[in-house]
Amino acid sequence: MSASSAKPFELCGQTIKPGSRALIEMPAAQLYTNTPLHIPVHVVHGRQPGPVLLVCAAIHGDELNGVEIIRRLLQFQQLKRLKGTLVAVPVVNVFGFIHKSRYLPDRRDLNRCFPGSEAGSLGSRMAWLFKTEILDNCSHAIDLHTGAINRGNLPQVRANLASDATAEMAHAFGVPVVMNSVLREGTFREVAEEQEVPVITYEAGEALRFEEASIRIGVRGVLNVMRHLKMLPAKRSSSVREPTVAQSSQWVRADKDGSFRPLVGLGARVRRGQSLGFISSPFADDDGIEVIAPCSGILVGRNHLPLVNEGEALFHIARFEEVREVAEHLEEFTSNILEDGPVVDGEPPIVS
């Protein structure tokens, strides 16, 4: 036995003994049908002390890959050897989750309501509850997101790299693409950083979908961060290749309304001036207009809906100095993940 053993962990008025697990039903609100609404919070408390890592998903209620990432994560046998504490919240915005919606019933975006307040709007109160009951008890955080409805994101980490501890977590996660992103007001990420909790966002796939590769990359990423924080034993052969950081990115928008025929997929390397797709009238027999890449880079986001209005975002291009290296890294990384990505024993993969 190690000399130091962990103290009991207190959360939401409950006490979790070292070396045990708990599922806490945190009271969140009451529906107008008198039905109480809870936010389920999993706690895995290690025998030995260490960081308290919060992993949360579905702050946007329709972003589902993270919900599945957490379900799988909690089944990993390695957690028996955990040092410190894992606090996992599969669904933060339970209202939105029920309605398959990004938003709250008052149409607010919960991820613009932080830090919130006790007597504010519905969103403000939920944000405040989550901050004070959960975040304030954690030392590190990973927030899991996807693109919006019909918009796919290449698996990527977004983080404020100006903070050293955050930058280290972003690198440890182990995806090829890291986006240095400023902190938006009212976001969970902003409030966490403000109270010096290093926090990264993992973005992968699109809303209302499960995507196997995005899920596996996410599970592996969280486990990698836990190893980096010494919450789990290091791998014997740690061959995590360093990610490349994009300092800027650019949206390509539709110059006209019509039906949209994309020519490049997520992860593609694009060159400035390259044709990325066409927009034409669904009723005319011409080719329509070409969508041209305004810069070189890697495609990190894409609209999957073939009907577009002028001004709508079609492509998101991340800019790098070393575009070719990133493209090669991505190709290798993507082909490996479906072969040797982490899986829960006995569970077949989700097929899209």
Ligand SMILES: [Zn+2]
């Ligand atoms: Zn989101």
